């Protein structure tokens with residue numbers, strides 16, 4: 001059974017607050033379930049990594065170890081997985097889109113006339129559009145009205161038809177699902193709902209490559225397996241991939257006796273649907289607002305991700321745009337290009353591991369001075385496209 005809101009109280013900060021604006025503010029929205037660390041699941045299929053490795057232009061994205069972050073977060077080592085350059089795009093999303101499209105086309109009897117349809121806050125749609133162009137296929141991408149014109153233009157620049165939908169990301173998903181009912185259309189969506197789970201499952205399989213790369217890169221850096229992995233969350237598919245990776249490979253303890261990684265999700269305060277769902281103990285939609293973290297501005301968790309997140313995620317935290325902006329600037333100063341969604345990982349780690357109440361949060365995550373932390377920076381600064389308009393929640397499909 002799930003425990004709710006288990007942040008033990010600490011009277012004074014275990015570590016000083018960061019340079020972000022968090023210091024003077026109350027404790028961040030937080031949920032912890034330390035029992036998740038002993039939960040196990042089946043490993044994801046291994047085929048996606050070999051597929052990606054054979055793609056033209058594939059190279060593992062960088063894993064940086066910026067010098068000052070470990071001291072700031074009160075741990076031994078901090079690594080940043082830098083997805084600012086992934087298969088020619090400034091975000092990690094092409095990993096999922098490329099693998100899912102490859103598998104969908106392999107199963108299609110005649111793929112030449114197919115139109116790939118999707119909805120997006122920016123990065124996923126651009127990845128689908130780019131894959132379609134490379135394969136000589138059409139793409140139709142639906143974007144919510146709050147998506148920045150530059151993001152829509154980047155998708156159109158890949159040759160896709162772009163349709164702007166009045167309303168939220170969830171509304172755009174519903175429109176895309178309707179459009180994919182047309183002959184020769186196929187929906188390539190990075191979130192699942194009842195009756196639509198096959199393609200999202202493939203997308204999550206594709207994301208596994210990112211975590212396999214981290215394994216190899218930590219080993220090459222002489223680092224232990226991570227004590228904490230921090231993942232930005234929209235609908236939760238990337239976090240689902242993290243759960244599948246770390247809860248299958250390091251089920252209870254590793255051969256070397258290392259504890260399994262704690263997994264922390266980070267969402268904008270205005271779109272914290274996974275945090276809200278964990279607190280409620282069931283998938284819950286929230287009304288989203290305006291945030292610079294456009295790719296995280298999602299109001300409903302993926303149904304496929306939900307059981308994995310419920311059982312395998314240790315903690316969830318929510319941050320504000322100012323926290324992400326400060327992290328983005330600090331990462332840039334450290335030589336890491338990170339957009340608002342990508343920098344959410346550092347902002348979330350700061351909010352969890354420093355400041356008021358951090359002793360309790362660190363205890364829940366089992367993080368101490370000897371810990372190694374991996375921050376997944378899911379996009380580069382070039383992907384930054386702030387949302388412009390308030391978005392009302394609607395049910396996705």
Ligand SMILES: Cc1ncc(COP(=O)(O)O)c(C=O)c1O
Pocket residue numbers: 091092093121122123124190232233234235236237238239295296298341342378379
């Ligand atoms: C840059 C970036 N980071 C993180 C996410 C969150 O991924 P998910 O929706 O799978 O939680 C997205 C989603 O679009 C994204 O574009």
